Amino acid sequence: MGLFLLWFFFGIGILIQAVYLLVIFGKSAFYNGNQSHSVNENEEGVTVVICAHNEFANLKTLIPKLFEQDYPAFDVMIVNDRSSDRTKRLLEQMMEIYPKLRSVTIKYTPAHVTAKKYALTLGIKVAKNDVILLTDADCIPETDQWIRKMTAPVRNQDKTFAVGFSGYEQKPGFLNNWIQFETLLTALYYMSFGLWKRPFMGIGRNLCYRKEFFMSVKAFKGIWHIEGGDDDLFLNQYASGGNTAIILDPEANTISKPKETRKEYLTQKKRHLHVGKYYRSEDKRKIGLYSFSHALFWLGGIGLLIYFGLAQSWEHFSAVFGIILLRSILLTLIFKSAEKKIQGTKPPKNIWILDFLYLGYFWVLGTISHQAKDIQWK
Known part of the structure; x- marks a missing residue:
């Protein structure tokens, strides 16, 4: 037996x-989609929204990179979320250099909501453009085509969501090799099911949707109390095969700094995995x-x-x-x-x-x- x-x-x-x-x-592995963009595309305005809590060093690198993007109509909104470092001063200096950079400062978070969702909601609410492109302060676009390619399905194909990939810098050592493996496996989950018209999640380090849609569904209604989920749970609620595009194109990626210690990595992954219990069955x-x-x-x-x-x-x-x-x-x-x-x-x-x-x-x-x-x- x-x-x-x-x-x-x-x-x-x-x-x-x-x-x-x-x-x-x-x-995903055998994907042969068209990576080019139409010469007659609609170049609608885009607002890149980034929430930052004590991200002085990362923002100092990221902001100049963002304004190297090859796209004619975009601005950048940085939500300074309760930072106690030199973030506020840096943003003031950067706004003098880059006229399309804007910021809003949050001094406290209401008790009934989680910090990231509150910061993100405020940033989207005051965004200048309807097309919203999200990333994090520790992320860098891989190419100057990031904005154009990540927002194309929302601008030109009437999609509600455009879901992209965000990887981590490759470094020597077992921990980094593991991070590369686990990140790729996670991408195979959400990108492959998305390509099969069964999307169920995305990552906030590289995600696009419209402000109008975000406000019409009352932002994070029903998940305000959950720490995390501003990306995957939001998509889990509203993404479908018809309204979601998967952007599988190295030119549309962002790249982040990987965790350097096992403790930092496990803390990060515990937060990510914790949200999964709220997914649909x-x-x-x-x-x-x-x-x-x-x-x-x-x-x-x-x-x-x-x-x-x-x-x-x-x-x-x-x-x-x-x-x-x-x-x-x-x-x-x-x-x-x-x-x-x-x-x-x-x-x-x-x-x-x-x-x-x-x-x-x-x-x-x-x-x-x-x-x-x-x-x-x-």
Whole structure:
């Protein structure tokens, strides 16, 4: 009976993983969409909105980069959220240099709302233009085409949302390699399902929608009390296959500074994973089914290897090992292709090892994050 269950778990895991890797994730990995823009496009005004809490150093780098964008009609709104560093003075100096830079200062956050959502709502409310493009203070556009390409579906195709990718700087070390892997896997989830017309989330580091829509749905109604979710929960409520565009184009990406320590990274990921428990049930299943089949595959496969190894049944041992190896090769190929399509850079190293470690990461950190009550933005 025990051997039967191991084969059953292993088999179910293989089947579901094959569907995810080849069919769902393959939508991003083998994407051949048109990355060009029309010469007759509507160059409607765009406001880039950024919430900043004690981001003096990052804003000093970011603001000049933003005004290098190759787009004729845009301005930048910085929401100075309760900063105690030199942010206010920096913005005053920068506004003298860049006439299209504007700012609003928040001195306190009302008790009934979360800080990031309040800051973002105020920034969007006073934005000059209807097309809103969001990013964070520690992000840098990868190219001068970022504004043009990220906003194109909203400006020209009457889409409500345009969802882009934001990666992290590549640096040496295991932590950074893990961050690259986990970020790419997350992108494969939301970009692939989005390309299959089943969008369920996006990231606030690279997201576009209209101010008119944001105000018409009363901003973050229903999720004000949740720390986080100003991006993924907002899309989870309103995104659909018809109103959402996925921007899979390296020229439309932003890049962020990665966390340098395990403690900083785990704190960040705990906040991200905590929000997931508020997703719609069907969207929880999109992530949960992959992770569940991933666990079945590895636990069933390892169990079979141990069983056949102890029984010295090397023919069966080799068959199981071969299946595990084949799936690892397929996973690596999918990730390499997806990395090239999404970022245009080299994929993480030792993907199959990181995939195995993901087994413990998701179930342990996911459980901790689901039960956490001390989640904060800044």
